[in-house]
Amino acid sequence: MRIYTLKREQVLPISLENAWEFFSTPLNLNEITPDDLKFDILTKGLEGEKMYPGMIINYKVSPFAGIKFRWTTEISHVKTQEYFVDEQRFGPYAFWHHKHFFEEVEDGVKIIDIVDYGLPFGFLGKIAHALIVKSKLKHIFDFRHEILAKEFGIDKK
Template identity: 55%
Template structure:
């Protein structure tokens, strides 16, 4: 199985505490996901719910051509104020392991993401990644960076 890695880094002009409070709430993910993906958290959580190890989060998302898909992730690791990891349990990927890292810096905080993923279906999956998936993931992370700047300001 061929795996792919995407790493991103973004400085944000807010405190580590404020960043953690925002990013550790599952419902806030929809605020930084492209609207055309029709991303909806279907788990029964409130805005005050914070991530914890073992937490299951379910979504409906339309990543391609408006086709709705169910997706389930588990929060496998959490170190409050430092990092959390989500892993797909059900969805379109053969592997989805997404690390979110946070640290204080002068004037705000630094967020690093490390995404490791794999597409099923062997050579067909590799072709799909080259033609569509890799670019789609990069667009999602690019949108997210822009949305975070709109929410919290430019560093």
């Protein structure tokens, strides 16, 4: 299985505390996920919850026309106001490891996402990556960048 990496960075003009408050609230994932994914958090009782190591979150997502996947992730590591990691336990990827880093910078907070992922189905997975998955992930993170820029009062450049 080939492992692919997606890395994104964004500086938000907010405090580290405000960034952590937003990103450590699992329900905020709905706000930064494109509507066309038909993303739905299935785990109940997350209202007011903050993430913690071992937290399991179940979703339903439809990344391709009419195809629905159940997706289960675990928050495997959390170091408050520094980083957290979510890892797929069950879902559409053969491997998913998403690191979120938070770093205070002069203009606010730098958010760094590093996603290492692999696809099932060998050669067919490689073709799917080239034709669909790579651009879909780019779309998701472009959307996230845009929404966060609007949410925290900066214009997209």
